Amino acid sequence: MANPMRIRAAAKDGVTEVRVLMSHVMETGQRKDSSGAVIPAHFITELTAKHNDKVVLSAQFGPSVSTNPYLAFKFNGGAKGDKVVVSWVDNKGDSRTDEVQVA
Amino acid sequence: MNHQRRDTLKAGGGLGIFGLLAAAGMIKPEMAEAAWNKAAFDAHKMDDAMSALGAGKPAESADVQITAPDIAENGAVVPVGVVSNIANTESIAILIEKNPAMVAATFDIPAGTVADVQTRVKMGQTSDVYAVVKADGKFYMAKKEVKVTLGGCGG
Amino acid sequence: MKKTIMAVAIGAVALTAPNMQAMASEDLNFDAYRQMLADGNPAELFEMEGEELWRTARGPKNATLEQCDLGVGAGVVDGAAAQLPRFFADTGKVQDLESRLMHCMETLQGIPSAEIINGKFRQGERGKLASLVAYVVTHSNGKKVQVDLSHPKMKEMYDMGEKVFYYRTGAMDFSCASCHSQDGKRIRATQLPNITTSKGAAEGWGSWPAYRVSNSQFWTMQHRLWDCFRQQRTAEPVFASDVTIALSVFMAGKGNGYEAVWPGVKR
Numbered sequence: 001m002a003n004p005m006r007i008r009a010a011a012k013d014g015v016t017e018v019r020v021l022m023s024h025v026m027e028t029g030q031r032k033d034s035s036g037a038v039i040p041a042h043f044i045t046e047l048t049a050k051h052n053d054k055v056v057l058s059a060q061f062g063p064s065v066s067t068n069p070y071l072a073f074k075f076n077g078g079a080k081g082d083k084v085v086v087s088w089v090d091n092k093g094d095s096r097t098d099e100v101q102v103a
Numbered sequence: 104m105n106h107q108r109r110d111t112l113k114a115g116g117g118l119g120i121f122g123l124l125a126a127a128g129m130i131k132p133e134m135a136e137a138a139w140n141k142a143a144f145d146a147h148k149m150d151d152a153m154s155a156l157g158a159g160k161p162a163e164s165a166d167v168q169i170t171a172p173d174i175a176e177n178g179a180v181v182p183v184g185v186v187s188n189i190a191n192t193e194s195i196a197i198l199i200e201k202n203p204a205m206v207a208a209t210f211d212i213p214a215g216t217v218a219d220v221q222t223r224v225k226m227g228q229t230s231d232v233y234a235v236v237k238a239d240g241k242f243y244m245a246k247k248e249v250k251v252t253l254g255g256c257g258g
Numbered sequence: 259m260k261k262t263i264m265a266v267a268i269g270a271v272a273l274t275a276p277n278m279q280a281m282a283s284e285d286l287n288f289d290a291y292r293q294m295l296a297d298g299n300p301a302e303l304f305e306m307e308g309e310e311l312w313r314t315a316r317g318p319k320n321a322t323l324e325q326c327d328l329g330v331g332a333g334v335v336d337g338a339a340a341q342l343p344r345f346f347a348d349t350g351k352v353q354d355l356e357s358r359l360m361h362c363m364e365t366l367q368g369i370p371s372a373e374i375i376n377g378k379f380r381q382g383e384r385g386k387l388a389s390l391v392a393y394v395v396t397h398s399n400g401k402k403v404q405v406d407l408s409h410p411k412m413k414e415m416y417d418m419g420e421k422v423f424y425y426r427t428g429a430m431d432f433s434c435a436s437c438h439s440q441d442g443k444r445i446r447a448t449q450l451p452n453i454t455t456s457k458g459a460a461e462g463w464g465s466w467p468a469y470r471v472s473n474s475q476f477w478t479m480q481h482r483l484w485d486c487f488r489q490q491r492t493a494e495p496v497f498a499s500d501v502t503i504a505l506s507v508f509m510a511g512k513g514n515g516y517e518a519v520w521p522g523v524k525r
Contacts, residue, residue: 070222176525
């Protein structure tokens with residue numbers, strides 16, 4: 001099971017800023033281990049963020065996104081206590097969903 | 104079902120499993136609908152990447168701004184932010200010209216979301232970083248060179 | 259593989275790596291880069307895990323660490339790391355954060371210290387200890403380093419740390435000072451702090467533990483020191499042994515009064 005994300009969401013002056021750290025190897029599929037065998041690609045491919053029930057961002061990642069990916073974005077509106085839910089899925093079908101309340 | 108979609112399913116890629124999960128009610132269908140743009144992420148040439156993004160030859164625009172350091176201490180983690188000041192921005196893509204697979208990430212910006220995203224990418228060497236923005240159906244771009252002292256693609 | 263990296267690092271003391279020659283050292287300013295990484299430091303992922311571990315009943319005694327006394331009272335985490343290492347009356351020893359946490363894990367949870375001492379970095383209980391470290395230091399972020407050197411045992415450790423710092427040994431006859439006693443010294447593109455000055459000592463002490471972007475790993479100060487012993491090509495120090503704690507007392511003591519940036523983010 002994938003490790004939890006750290007999500008922070010803060011509303012200020014009518015804009016909510018969301019910052020997400022994901023725990024993921026983001027393996028490119030181009031590296032070799034010490035025995036020379038290729039380490040298979042393993043990376044997050046898609047991500048969706050919702051504010052309450054509305055999608056506020058959807059993203060697609062390739063293997064060039066860094067290990068333990070970071071993402072920050074802003075949406076209009078959002079109030080203290082609202083729910084922000086972030087989900088990702090990777091190329092092996094692993095997925096993870098976490099939520100946080102807007103601060 | 105279009106050609107690209109079938110390829111992805113055959114390869115057992117993200118979409119296939121995603122679709123299955125959605126069918127089983129384990130994830131919300133709107134996530135499964137967003138098909139991972141395999142053609143773009145597999146592109147090894149700038150022209151191919153641009154056409155897979157539907158961008159053709161986008162015009163350089165001062166309204167697209169890239170925030171990235173001039174020089175990165177390690178290419179494994181290079182912060183890149185893109186802001187588009189163009190009205191009705193629908194999507195933002197980040198490309199690294201000298202990476203083997205140049206498209207790093209794409210973002211769909213629904214109405215109500217600010218066209219301002221930040222992430223971090225791997226860079227194998229010093230390269231131009233491109234931001235490609237789609238707004239009102241038209242494409243725009245900006246680029247910025249980031250020097251990398253130690254490559255971060257690990258092979 | 260590791261050996262070649264070491265050899266390269268040491269070889270590079272005198273030489274600059276070829277791809278660096280074209281860049282003058284004033285061009286190698288990573289401030290903007292580091293500043294952009296500080297917000298959203300992936301060390302937070304380890305901190306989260308550490309917080310969970312702190313509150314989770316574990317070990318043969320099925321207990322949490324919530325009664326662990328890090329020197330500022332049972333269960334108090336806020337500001338604790340900024341005052342470590344310190345002398346603890348209950349153990350009669352000077353302990354750094356790692357050795358104190360190890361003590362709590364043994365006494366409260368029944369997790370034998372030997373398992374950690376004989377373990378490997380980032381694995382098993384030693385790996386869990388590192389996440390706990392991430393949690394504890396985060397609660398001293400921005401605080402001034404305030405290590406009390408008045409106890410005779412602390413003085414003793416400080417003096418021992420200073421001696422070790424200047425003690426030349428190993429195949430290259432290096433001491434810590436060989437690499438860390440000049441201003442503006444670099445190995446490849448990496449700037450090495452001058453630990454013989456208060457500012458330099460604080461720079462080193464106050465920026466580790468850290469998340470390393472080059473390998474996506476979280477390293478505690480024990481891990482940092484272990485790696486520098488390897489850079490020095492001496493025997494590997496025993497985890498949380500007095501030598502490592504003495505060096506920490508020396509660096510922390512010298513760095514007193516400077517703000518800690520914990521956890522750090524490094525190349």
